[in-house]
Amino acid sequence: MAETTDAQSLTTLIVDDEPLAVERIQVICAEIDATRVVGTASDGAAALRLAEKLSPDLVLLDMTMPELDGLAVARRLAEHENPPAVIFVTAHDHFAVEAFDLEAIDYVLKPVSAERLERAIERALRHSGSRSGSDDIGRSDSQWLDELWVPHRSELLRIAIDEVHQIDAERDYVRLHVGDPSGPPEASRTYLLLQTIAGLEARLDPDRFIRIHRSTILRRDTIRGLRHDGLGVWSAELQNGEALRIGRTYLSKVKAMAGR
Template identity: 65%
Template sequence: MLERESGAPARPSAPLRTLIVDDEPLAVERMQVICARIEGISVIGTASDGQAALRLIDALSPDLLLLDLTMPETDGLTVARNLAGRADAPAVIFVTAHDEFAVEAFDLDAVDYVLKPVAPDRLQRAVGRVVARRSERPVPPPPPGEWLEEFWVPHRSELVRVPAADVQRIDAERDYVRLHVARPDGNAQSYLLLQTITSLQERLDPERFIRIHRSCILQRSHVSGLRHEGLGVWSAETADGEALRIGRTYLPAVKKMAGR
């Protein structure tokens, strides 16, 4: 089932142009019924396997993918890996009867992970997350030489200046980031800053910082090594002895940093 491609980019207020991908016809039909009751989305097509989904994504440029995980030949995780890094990639909500793939799904920057049988209110919440993410205005990166050199962060009743060079690690905590800072006396200190990790990344010098996971950025000099855990899973070892998992989306850039 296809809708003719209009060629015009969707505006933030326009319905999410949605592609349903599932190899079970009854599951597709049920999802269409649920979607018809959710304001703000418009189903523009369906696909019964991963390869068909990739072809329709290229042809229709949907805003949202409701993606089953377990399909023959090309499964949902493979589809998401193929989309990783694409500037025009749709938002992905995995819809599945299996809960054991959630960690890998979120490593691929999925917006949500909804278990079957799908409850309409649960899918509505997931779609709401897509709408919220879509409405965020990307901040243009500063010109070279104008990256953030310092942070002013609230701490108790004052504002503390934190040089960017002292920040070893940045973790996402909902709408905040936590800055982990090295101190001359060797003691660690952390500060919360009201900012999303994605918007902050755009203001950080990529020669100094590298994102290794959807929820973690490291100072490059703080990475002491990379470790292969098996089954395609890698970790970054830090100078203070921690091993932090590298998300599959970010693994190519981390390996490139190491000359691999």
């Protein structure tokens, strides 16, 4: 990373109940010009006390801690007049949706690599720069999701919601289809996310996505047309030529989209 000035560095609080994890993150941060560690805490209550006293720009926050966990700490920090940026550093990938709801900057999986943490801190630095001089602290007023974090290998990827063209239910998970909706289905990249399809549907903009079946949500602009297959059965024809059956429960809403 290129050297940064003091004005560009982020005062940083490290919160983790594992001393070795704190030590490792401190060592990594010492090599990153954009951070200046001003304190460490081993539990959520201590983290909140230090955050109140030190007003850090950035909190590197473990997710699972006794009594007050990382999500609870992040919610309390968000209530501050000038809340710090939060990067979750955790061994568990299944809290990503909750972390996203709290507008965390990033979600880094343990064991932490120097390169991965540096990328997350660079994102926090850009976020800090975009907030300077702004009264709205850079937070979106939209109630709908703009992006998702999905587990992939040893990290989590950010995926813009506009890149997702189909969502399929797989028990307690959803499978996200990402890529060119006009290409063959096998050309799409897919990712599993621990989230029910009903829970995800509630977070999606209904002007951009529509549920056509208990197991399927489609991005509206990928639907080329509707086809009547007889006996009251309808299908949605997609840009790639595929046809997906429309569930009876969802048929009236899909027809209303087409002005029928």
